[in-house]
Amino acid sequence: MADLFRKKVIAVGAEQPGEHRLARTLSWPHLVALGVGAIVGTGILTLIGVGADRAGPAVIVSFVIAGVICACAALAYAEMSTMLPASGSAYTYSYVVLGEIIAWVIGWSLILEYSLVVSTVAVGWSGYASPLLEGLGFPHALTQGPELGGLINLPAIFIIAVVAGLLSLGTKESATLNAVLVVIKMLALALFVVVALPHFNPDNLHPFMPYGFGKEALPGAGGEVVARGVMAAAAIIFFAFYGFDAISTAAEETKNPGRDLAIGIVGSMIACVAIYILIGVTAVGALHFIEFANSPDPLALILRGIDQPVVATILAVSAVVALPTVLLGFLFGQSRIFFTMARDGLLPAKLATVSKRGAPVKITILTAVLVAVIAGVAPIDAIAALANAGTLAAFTAVSVCMLVMRRRAPDAPRTFRTPMAPVVGTIAILGCIYLFFSLPTRTELFFLGWNAIGLLVYFVYGRPRAGKATEDAVDPEALPEKPVLPAD
Secondary structure, three states, X not given: OHHHHOOOOOOOOOOOOHHHOOOOOEOHHHHHHHHHHHHOOHHHHHHHHHHHHHHHHHHHHHHHHHHHHHHHHXXXXXXXXXXXXOOOHHHHHHHHHOOHHHHHHHHHHHHHHXXXXXXXXXXXXXXXXXXXXXXXXXXXXXXXXXXXXXXXXXXHHHHHHHHHHHHHHOHHHHHHHHHHHHHHHHHHHHHHHHHHHHHOOHHHHOOOOOOOOOOEEEEOOOOOEEEEOHHHHHHHHHHHOOOOHHHHOOHHHEOOHHHHHHHHHHHHHHHHHHHHHHHHHHHHHHOOHHHOOOOOOHHHHHHHHOOOHHHHHHHHHHHHHHOHHHHHHHHHHHHHHHHHHHHOOOOOHHHOOOOOOOOOHHHHHHHHXXXXXXXXXXXXXXXXXXXXXXXXXXXXXXXXXHHHHHHHOOOOOOOOOOOOXXXXXXXXXXXXXXXXXXXXXXXXXXXXXXXXXXXXXXXXXXXXXXXHHHOOOOOOOOOOOOOOOOOO
16 A cells, blocks of 8 residues: 555656657746736636626626635645656646655546646637638538537647647747737737726626625526525636646746746736736626626627727637637646656556657647547537636645645755745635535536546556656655756
8 A cells, every 4th residue: 555655756957868858948938928828718708707697796806716716826836846847747746745646646637627628728719710611611510519419520629730730849839839829819808908998887896796705506597596606706717717737847848947937837827817807807897797797708798898899809810819829738738747647657658758859749649639539529518617626636736735845845945935835825725625615516526436537547557557667766855955957
């Protein structure tokens, strides 16, 4: 039983063998763009309508609450990623601090999270692109999955293939393009604020909290019972914030991880919290929430509602152009999780090789195939909340790792130290646990079922092979007195 909790050791500054070594090509601007690109996507474009339906104008408060929980988790990620600058994110931190079986559960949960996010975003992109394609004569049956009466969602598969191709060309090249697309996305959101904010009407904020603060089951517009309240909205809006964890998966591809990872994680979270609150205030002030609640395109609807149809079209086109940044961020993160688990022996080791450019092409292609199958045929809407469950598990684990290492190795070098670590870590852990139990019961059961399958895979395949990867491990408390970080 002891080897269930055997720990992996990261020799800070050490490099992997050539065929397993990722190329160090990223600096902090790339990481901030990667984080903002992954975070700001379908969430702010769609979830503000869902959140307004749950909380009314107090959706602004819901954004703040969800943002605080995610910000606390981001601070824990920043400390752990600079302390252990290795690929793998929450999976690697759990392997080093908590042990192998915990790491497997977290890695398996992250696979679920990233797969569903990538697939859902690809289907969302297809929803914008399909009308344009059908206008050119593209068959409708090839733009929808079977759950919507079609045969297969080819546009969703296509955009996944394009993003996977970019990642296979090289990390720096794809990160540079990502930065350009993020700028386009930010300009589109700035245009929304500039145009809609002058229409701010304080009367639209009354009543500010029509459904109360706590979660309460109330009848919806169609008579169905809906969980409403500020906290119910926060549990859904949480989807709009995660994505910064993809930055920590880039640790081995960062020129100066001790500095750049913290800037990337904390910088992208600060930027996104500010953006979301500004967009939320502008939205609920420009148009009464009843008029855009539960709309699939709330920001465009608000612009049309204030007689700005041209700007609404510009926003929609910008979303189509820039939405692939979310795909890039999460597909990047998932491929690195797979890559690290394969390098550790928990998945087939042949997958953990890189191209001449230093990109993990095999695992990227495999990841793309898996998520393309889901995006092409699976009923995404029925299980999308599972992405949230996987994320909450990872955020909780990283916060626990941060607190454990503060006690286990208090004097170990930390390039970034989380301020008020006990308070921040506790808020992140309790907040994530609360949000997990705010998910539908069906989602929680499906998540447990997914991890039951994962444990079966671990005991049958992963555990017997992982021993070789960890047999030379030493006590993780014995961290180097001074980390050796690559020069900028």
